Amino acid sequence: MANRLRLGVIFGGQSGEHEVSVVSAQHVMEAAADRYDVVPIGVTKTGAWLTPDETQRQLDRSDEPYHKALELAGAQGLVSRPQALTTLGEIDVAFPLIHGTYGEDGTLQGLLELAGVPYAGAGVAASAIGMDKALMKRIFRQAGLDVVEHIVVRSTQYRPDSEELREAVESSVGYPAFVKPANGGSSVGISKIASREELGRALCLAFRYDRKVLVERAADAREIECAVLGNDDPQPSPLGEIRHNREFYDYEAKYLDPDTRLIAPADLPEAMAQRIQELAVRGYRALDCAGMGRMDFFLTDDDVVFIDEVNTVPGFTPASMYPLLWEKGGLSYADLIGRLVELGLERHKERVRG
Known part of the structure; x- marks a missing residue:
């Protein structure tokens, strides 16, 4: 019998959908187990990579699906635990399931390409865009x-007292409107506004998550x-x-x-x-x-x-x-x-x- 492919399922990550990623990964790994040798690769909320054994132990510790987070005290960032990264050299293909920043934005895809690891899903450019x-x-x-009418506002150009911006929103977009960070998922930092009086507060919230914000007509x-x-x-x-x-x-x-x-x-x-x-x-x-x-x-x-x-x-x-x-x-x-x-x-x- 031919050797089975080693499928590395990469999940968790630093976004607000960390727990959702964990649940997705558990279902993917269960479904893939009959065809592949599945290798679980967890990433904590602080960005630390776990070894497969560490990942599996954390998955086994709780039965609460949407409250299960991967954790490792004192470890932060990609290079904090180089021993975990060696797993990439031991798999045949990766299945990225990290949502949002550092997973869906082309950064993880770029790492996999640098490592020469095939992976499921979009490439670096499509992921980033x-x-x-x-x-x-x-x-x-x-x-x-x-596309729905919208304008883009950059934090470096934003002035709270800008009448020009308010007029641009009213002429190009109108109300009600959504104000949302250009980058991000899980609807984090998004507000629905009904008037110009609410615009400034909504922009300030969105700028906490990105330097570039969309003001978009509410369809x-x-x-x-x-x-x-x-x-x-x-x-x-x-x-x-x-x-x-x-x-x-x-x-x-x-x-x-x-x-x-x-x-x-x-x-x-x-x-x-x-x-x-x-x-x-x-x-x-x-x-x-x-x-x-x-x-x-x-x-x-x-x-x-x-x-x-x-x-x-x-x-x-x-x-x-x-x-x-x-x-x-x-x-x-x-x-x-x-x-x-x-x-x-x-x-x-x-x-x-x-």
């Missing part, structure tokens, strides 16, 4: 895709999602819809609110569903994504479709839309993991050959 909402929306617009629309799978020939999944009762789809709405509903497949006319699937593939290609990406859209009552963003490391929990949509498309969770590993290996071969 996918985390920067301002750059991402600019590229979407240049590709001919509709009165349905929230539609499409899972895309593939490298140079990406395929769209059936569509899903998110329904919730909150101002925006934040961490609590995603993972803790029992009233949030994931509807799959979404109730849409066939022509509209096909149109959104085509837009999903166009957006995926515009960013040069690879492996996987969840493309998010707004659909207004008058059938205008706005592309919102790509998530290059979508969740893989039981409450995550990406694997659910592919299951509706006839691809099981385990087969989805296998296909993503194959795509990562294929892309690595092309990169090395190039």
Whole structure:
């Protein structure tokens, strides 16, 4: 029997979705165990890398899924524990599942490329652009895709008493509007504002998380999602819809609110569903994504479709839309993991050959 691939599942990390990453990893590792020799690689909230044995011991210590955090006293940052990094030289392929900063933004992908390790998912550039909402929306617009009206405000240019900024928001965006950090996930630092009096406070909050902030029109629309799978020939999944009762789809709405509903497949006319699937593939290609990406859209009552963003490391929990949509498309969770590993290996071969 041929030797099985050693699959390193990298998870945890420093973002607000640390616990979600842990839950995703546990499900991925369980599903992959029949095909691969799974190597758990945990990263603590302070950025310290754990050895596989340390990681497994921490996973075994608690049965509380969304309260399980990886910890190691006194260890901070990537190079604080070089013995853990040697694990990268002992795996055949990596499956990154760290959300947000230092995981989904191209930094982890760059480390894996420096180490010569194949990995599932988007490359360095697509990952970095996918985390920067301002750059991402600019590229979407240049590709001919509709995006919700917005302006970008930089911390170095911001003045609390700027009447020019208030007028720019009112003329280009209007109210209500969302104020959000350009980089970040889990809806951290986001505010919904209804008037110019609320703008300054919302900007100050967002600037705590990034030097670049988007002020974006609040779209009165349905929230539609499409899972895309593939490298140079990406395929769209059936569509899903998110329904919730909150101002925006934040961490609590995603993972803790029992009233949030994931509807799959979404109730849409066939022509509209096909149109959104085509837009999903166009957006995926515009960013040069690879492996996987969840493309998010707004659909207004008058059938205008706005592309919102790509998530290059979508969740893989039981409450995550990406694997659910592919299951509706006839691809099981385990087969989805296998296909993503194959795509990562294929892309690595092309990169090395190039």
